[in-house]
Amino acid sequence: MNTHAEATPGGAEAGPKKLDKNLKLFDVYAMSTGAMFSSGLFLLPGIAAAATGNSVFLAYFFAGFLILPAMYCMAELSTAMPKAGGTYYFLDRAMGPLMGTIGGLGSWVAVVFKSAFALVGMGAYLGLYLDLPFEITAIILAIAFGAVNIAGAKETTKLQRVLVTTLVAILVGFTLLGLKAALEKNGSLIVFDPAYGDFFKGGLVGFVSTIGLVFVSYAGLTKVASVAEEVENPDRNIPLGMTLSLLTATVLYTLGTVVLIKILPGEELFGSLTPIADAGRVFMGDWPFDIGVILIVIAAIAAFASTGNAGIMSASRYPYAMAKDKLVPEKLAELGKFKTPTFSILLTVAVMIVVIIIFDVASVAKLASAFQLLLFMLVCAAVMVMRESRIPTYKPGFKVPLYPWMPIAGILISFWLIIEMGTMAIAFTGMMVIACVVWYNTYASRRVERRGAIFHVHERLGRNAYEGLEHELMTIINDRTQAENLSYEAVIARSLVTDFRYGRYDFDQLVDLMAVEGEARYKIEPEQTRAVIATTPPIFRPISDGVRLTRYVDSRVTEPELFIFRFGPKARLEMELDNADDVHTLMVLLCPAKPAGLDMRIGGHLAEIVQGEGFERRWLSARSEAELNDVLVRDDHFLHVPIADLPRLKAQVGRPVGDLAGLGDVVVALIERGDKTMIATSDNVLMDGDVVALVGEPSDLMTLRGASAQLPEEEE
The missing domain is CATH 3.40.930.10 (Mannitol-specific EII; Chain A)
Structure with missing residues (x-):
């Protein structure tokens, strides 16, 4: 071999810090589930029942089915590109940085408003026991959850596990006891109270509008995509965790609302902003120390807390991912000593506090739901762009079934529901899109050269493609198989x-x-x-x-x-x-x-x-x-030295490689002997003067380098 260039001293260059992959299946489930249960069950059922009557439980049931296209599309993109930023990252890589900016900033604002709303709701429930204004309580909670998020994703998900386990356990108990009480009261679960009006009280239009109203209760399901980079085995854990979460939510939403319409009179449910607690008083009110109602209040607090906590975690990953791509100030991409995006979390918490102080959070959170529907449309379109780009390195671990009809259905469903939400919601969505476009053109456009996979579709039509995306997807494949x-x-x-x-x-x-x-x-x-x-x-x-x-x-x-x-x-x-x-x-x-x-x-x-x-x-x-x-070969996994520098190997000169002892999780890859380099096989015998290339875990390589010639007793 001819080599003639000047050598550079070894030592790997320090690469950028990466988020730890420490979220398991239950963490995915806990985050998805916790992001769904708050106002959807503890506030909305009364409003929904007033619009459609006894059919309210079917509205929740069908809404669970309508989220499937968006969920499947998000799962495919999350397993193909498990990177921080979720929706932002997918739209950016599929359609380019302008659409990524709209997806990233818009998602961040929407999640911040909805999470702030959850903390205000939690503050209101805690206000039953604490003599504090609910806004003050919500601000304290935002700071506390922010601190937990800074301490690490693992710590955040530990809290999320406790909150969601508590919430689901209490809601399952409420649902089973409520169905039993309803059966005893009415003798049947299929006989409905005429006080609610016709089964479809508002007609088909009212029923469809109610589906649109409660659909946003499921929107938190896909928030786990924003932390996909931190999920172990994303090909399995993301789609499975989201599916289990959707099943849990659909069952509890549907059967929970059946309990409500069976237990509470129509006029009482229609005007209630605490329907679960009101229903609990009916069949658990005679429990000692009012423990039944207290448990429901605990469940409500856990629901709002899990939504707020998961919201801060997912929202903070949008500016973090965008900063890595230079669409927002790069300071937001820095990781703190706990390997979490500290500045991004601090910014998210600060904005949430401002929102709590200044805005009517409930109203703005509802308007932000329309923007979430727009993002669902774009995510479904992104799957079609990535598939049609035919990029060889686009290798999702989970694929949307019934392609392309499922993504097309997702686009049409989201568009229809946006129209159903009214003029104000459409106007709010339009203003957010305009604001994102202005930010991109004034700040980000001169800092990026990246283009999306849609250029690969153009290539098939005789235009240009952006090869940088293929590089990145190839790298992601490696990250997925660490x-x-x-x-x-x-x-x-x-x-x-x-x-x-x-x-x-x-x-x-x-x-x-x-x-x-x-x-x-x-x-x-x-x-x-x-x-x-x-x-x-x-x-x-x-x-x-x-x-x-x-x-x-x-x-x-x-x-x-x-x-x-x-x-x-x-x-x-x-x-x-x-x-x-x-x-x-x-x-x-x-x-x-x-x-x-x-x-x-x-x-x-x-x-x-x-x-x-x-x-x-x-x-x-x-x-x-x-x-x-x-x-x-990464230097921390590779060692290239004479065996004379490794006492444990020097002591085994004359042994075949297959019989070497005391190496731990280290393998001999190459043996250099004079001018000859050979692939190490189990039959090769080590000789004095050999130089070896070792591949193994960094800790084992360090141990081997510092080890004495003495072998462990059990290996001698």
């Missing part, structure tokens, strides 16, 4: 790197070299390598400005192998590549057919590495294959 990255690093660590300083090269020459070197290094028959590559013409896709990657997936390949070619300034590539003058590295990845998606995951890992800060400088300065491998 637990498996160690094996990918082993593939990269043993990759074959060839450095060309002079000459002209076409792809056929590279294939010949892969065939020869593949046999020598990987024991792959030359004709097999040629046959695999001959299956399809190479498509080199950019994973950074100067690096192109092509992938071949074939059942004849038994182990993933990576060939890397670096071209110096006097070497010329005779290939048709976009921006060929900027290309300095080509990578060819051969992967087995199973497990499915392995090529994408390795490609995602490569994308994260080559897009890291300082990669270009270190890669172009490396002078040897070992130095090039050092650059490609």
